[in-house]
Amino acid sequence: MKKILFFIFTKSIGAYINTLSFVFPRKASQLAYAFFSEPREGKLSKTNLPEILQEAQSETFKNGEHSFHTYTWKGNDTVILLVHGWESNASRWENLLPYLKESGSTIIAIDGPAHGLSSGKEFNIPQYAEFIHVAVQKFKPQYLIGHSIGGKTCLYYQSVYQNDMLKKMVILGAPSDFKIILNNYITLLSLNSKISKSLEAHYLNNFKLSLEQFSSKTFASKINTKGLIAHDIDDTVVLFEEGKKIAEAWENVIFIETKGLGHSMHDDELYKKVSDFLFKADN
Incomplete structure (x- = not known):
């Protein structure tokens, strides 16, 4: 019905x-x-935040006429920035956080435009990338992790801003075209x-981009940062072939094929691989 x-x-x-x-x-x-x-889901209320976000230090930043929200789980000088996808918010990283915390790192999660506690009604990738840029200037992360359209935004961000401070990027279930x-x-x-x-x-x-140019494979082709892409063959939201397109265009990338995770990509084994990729010297 x-x-x-x-x-x-x-x-x-x-x-x-x-x-x-x-x-x-x-x-x-x-x-x-x-x-x-305009996203129809993903907004949060300050009076009813998910418990995982209540544990973090919250900050609001201005970017032009808009504001965006960040959450910090304080650790050492190694900093990881997390970028969620469409109709989501910073709380989507709850399952990954324990694996990242094992490294002792400081972890920052961001609410995208019109999501979480950030302002606005419109979501677009260039604006999201501007939010990332402001957060990068403030927190100076060495690692960037993005899911879905957040992953695509990470690729767009790095292709435009060419941030030399970034050592590695992780892209989960991101669309290309x-x-x-x-x-x-x-x-x-x-x-x-x-x-x-x-x-x-x-x-x-x-x-200032045609739809053909507005693709993750184009963004990835301009990136020298080492990357890891994971995409599930059972993803019905963003098809598996999209992840393969990005991997084929990215010169310095590891591609992981998963099965049975769907679009959410929540999985203990995968998160262990993400942690190993970020923190083991041979990766």
């Missing part, structure tokens, strides 16, 4: 946007982008070609 209702809802929204595009094309485009870029994500959204709502072209133009005009 829920699937039927969701189908009716999405197709109704798409039909409304399509109709609007013939009368008020600009408004229709804005509405289509708003539905695409942004065009696939956008086309899936267009198909879901059955949006017409006018709206489709306007969405593509939005990325070109605002982020």
